[in-house]
Amino acid sequence: MIALLRSENLKIFTTKVWWAMLLGLSGYVVLALLVNGGITLSDADNSDPSFTESAHAANLYTSGQYFGILFAALLGALLSTNEYRHQTLTSTFLTTPNRGKVMSAKLLMALMWGAIYALFATSLSLPVGMGVLSAADYGSYLDDSGVVKAIALNVLAYGVWSVIGFGFGSMFRSQAGAIVLIIVAYFATSMILQLLLVILANATDHPGLIEVYYYLPNGATTVMTSAGEQLNTLGELDINQPDWYVGMIVLLGYGAIAATIGTYLTMSRDIG
Amino acid sequence: MRMQPGMPQHVGPPGYPQAGYPQQPVSMDLNPHAPIPGRIVVAGLSKQFKAVRAVDNLSFTVEPGTVTGFLGPNGAGKTTTLRMLLGLMTATTGVATIGGQFYANLPNPIRIVGASLEASSFHLARTGRNHLRILAAAAGLPERRCDEVIDMVGITPAAKRKVKTYSMGMKQRLALATAMLGDPHVLILDEPTNGLDPEGIRWIRHFLRALASQGRTVLVSSHMLAEVSQTVDDVVIIAQGRSVRQGKVAELIGQAHSYVRVRTTQVEQLMTLLGEKAQMRRTAANELCIDNMPSTEVGKIAYGNGLEVEELTTVQSDLEEVFLQLTHGGAGIR
Ligand SMILES: Nc1ncnc2c1ncn2[C@@H]1O[C@H](COP(=O)(O)OP(=O)(O)O)[C@@H](O)[C@H]1O
């Protein structure tokens, strides 16, 4: 297994995808830090009731998550579809015919590289976030267990999203297809579906419908990485955000489903 | 010792599986399914794609120490057969084994079987050397082995260049290096002569012959009989997924129409000297073709009688013609 991990790691390091994506991610994280920094600085008197001080801290330290997890998913998809696009899966499986073993190594790699992306994003947002918090006269909140948990789970979130992307890639094989599908599905579930749920909830007077969002991959990620306090941006509606561990279980569930389907299909299909 | 390009040798670390591998032809064995190391057995193999029966009840064996040509026009089912043999595709019916085992069940298979399926299956942005390093890492082979096979196929100067800068011939050599990585005693090569110039074809011929003389099994596919006829001992010819001919390539050459062509200014004298037994055709004013006499005999008569002979050749009437007849004119696109 160590040999396979080394081989998979070499595959990543011998092409440019990983750092091209990382470059894109860092650009976006910087942008997110500007926005989030602005939000916190404009709320220096802590007058916004939906944002506690620790929520400000968690929001800053996980800056860029909204697109960051999409980057992680796309990286995962690239890792799996590259082998189809360049037909290198043939030599991979000739060297290691045990496809389950190969897929396990690849999934571990996807998880690890997702986490590496998160650590990279955190390495940018941690110092900037601390600076912004002190400028707003807030504490750094790095001794707050909720904030530390949010930072740690943010790393897990990137990893799981990379696995989800990997699973999608393994299902669809076509690189362009998988990328388009992931981007469309991402915005469909995170924006359009959320909007529809709000409209539906208002129309039927069932505010609980909005909670469905928390069980979608994106909502579950938000739940898992918010700093304990409820991050309720929907004003007067009475919504209950589930506990963070519910979000974690839901997200891990999506990761497991994507990984299982992708692996199952890869193990049974003809290569070539 | 430095490797000479074009001369495959055992260079792997001690303990490679070829140690103790039988170098002589294997003893007579009447059971074709007996698990002989290095013997490839394909038995009743079929593959049905949606509408196409790509391989249809195909059976053949490949003996260790021989080079076997696996021939058929494009679309005949060669690659599909090899993919089933290598565990990349599941067979609709039948089995294919190497040394009595399924490829997928071999422990660390590339040390036993080296295969290359398409010369283009490389990540174009990777260097040739990195392509090999990735596979060596997965198989637990030392990185030094990558440089050895790179040297063996003679692409050392290009090893650290991206594959997209490679010519077809260089890609074919890299594919061969990939197959040789584990120093296997069975080689399975899909169209290794595709896109090669005559010099490249000659080089690969020597390479494969050297491998076979070391007792290794070589199965090499091609859609051009002429490209491999001088390389292979045995042939398995398929068309539309079915076997149409199996046997020694020598028999096939024998079956091909061969004749002796003589160029001389003294055609009439030669015709008289050869007499009535000779079946001959005068193909030009100074050219005579004899169908039923070996060139040695024609030569003896001509030179013995002091004729001035400009040229005396045995013409191997197209082996390719025999191939086309067997494969029904090459109608292979399905
Ligand atoms: N993955 C596939 N799906 C459907 N049809 C295929 C597939 N691979 C090959 N074929 C078809 O099977 C036949 C045999 O193809 P192939 O084995 O590649 O022939 P060859 O290698 O002899 O040129 C062809 O008709 C080809 O179109």
Ligand SMILES: [Mg+2]
């Ligand atoms: Mg082919």
